[in-house]
Amino acid sequence: MKVFLWHVHGSYTTALVQGGHDYLLPVEPDRGPYGRGRARTWHWPQRAREVTRAQAAEAPVDVVVVQRPEELAMASEWLGGRRLGRDVPAVYLEHNTPSGAAVTTRHPVADRRDLSALVHVTHSNALFWDNGSARVRVIEHGIIDPGYRYDGTLPHAAVVVNEPARRGRPVGADLLPRLRAAVPLDLFGADSEVLGGRGDVVQSRLHDELARRRVYVHTHRWTSLGLSLLEAMHLGIPVVALATTEVSRAVPEGCGFISTDVEELVEAVRVLIADPERARAVGRLGRHEVRRRYGLERFLDDWDRVLKEVAA
Numbered sequence: 001m002k003v004f005l006w007h008v009h010g011s012y013t014t015a016l017v018q019g020g021h022d023y024l025l026p027v028e029p030d031r032g033p034y035g036r037g038r039a040r041t042w043h044w045p046q047r048a049r050e051v052t053r054a055q056a057a058e059a060p061v062d063v064v065v066v067q068r069p070e071e072l073a074m075a076s077e078w079l080g081g082r083r084l085g086r087d088v089p090a091v092y093l094e095h096n097t098p099s100g101a102a103v104t105t106r107h108p109v110a111d112r113r114d115l116s117a118l119v120h121v122t123h124s125n126a127l128f129w130d131n132g133s134a135r136v137r138v139i140e141h142g143i144i145d146p147g148y149r150y151d152g153t154l155p156h157a158a159v160v161v162n163e164p165a166r167r168g169r170p171v172g173a174d175l176l177p178r179l180r181a182a183v184p185l186d187l188f189g190a191d192s193e194v195l196g197g198r199g200d201v202v203q204s205r206l207h208d209e210l211a212r213r214r215v216y217v218h219t220h221r222w223t224s225l226g227l228s229l230l231e232a233m234h235l236g237i238p239v240v241a242l243a244t245t246e247v248s249r250a251v252p253e254g255c256g257f258i259s260t261d262v263e264e265l266v267e268a269v270r271v272l273i274a275d276p277e278r279a280r281a282v283g284r285l286g287r288h289e290v291r292r293r294y295g296l297e298r299f300l301d302d303w304d305r306v307l308k309e310v311a312a
Helices: 010-016 053-058 071-078 123-128 173-182 203-212 227-235 262-274 276-293 296-311
Strands: 002-005 022-026 048-051 063-066 090-094 117-120 136-138 154-160 185-188 213-218 239-242 257-259
Touching (some): 010 227, 010 296, 022 053, 053 071, 063 071, 063 296, 090 296, 117 296, 154 173, 154 203, 154 227, 154 262, 173 185, 173 262, 185 203, 203 213, 213 276, 227 276, 239 262
Parallel strands (some): 002 063, 090 117, 117 136, 154 185, 154 213
């Protein structure tokens, strides 16, 4: 099957293109947000290949995966005038929680019958968005297992947030001073330097840096489910997280510490930093659970079912 999609989220697309299909990725000379092509800092198989506008217009395409509202019109432009839902089947993949009112925001493709499915990446997303009469499917995240790497010799807490100053409260940027007052804290992510962080780090190096820290803290208030949380659990790092959106499914009892009480979370971080053996035990349980629920094989199987259903 030939799947046409834009490279939007690096970690997610990296997992998706591990499947058994041909993935056609729009590329433009500036490699901007609508023409990134192949990733440059992740390993992608050769069946994930770049296509120019001219190539896309002539390319056979079985399914289009749309991930942003503006792509609904762009897809037809790239595909030589082929119309979504008439000339080529299409699904809309929603990565995010609503940016408006939590439970009354209408999804951009609610009620659109030309799209074969609206795919949410979490059950909480599907619950919060007003999807109208769209055909909703949920495909939970899948992670390429980086292997158990936990070292934990550095008694610090790690946090990963991209653009924390700009994104602010939704990603818990306001909670960072409270954590820093209690424990040594290392912040990673794009533009995190603004808040005293260590900046953006390529994924392979980031995994090693996180694994040196005693505990991972997930500060996001309002997000689908941060992939950095799932990656930390795969690495065997014990996690402490706000019990919001999908976190309660991702971090079952015993596999980490979750709460909406920030003081409880701060205390859990202190406990794990002070007790390396307990930290290691919690991390091992978390790794076992996250591999079961968010493994790559299950993720690709779920996508295969949706793609076959849509293309039939």
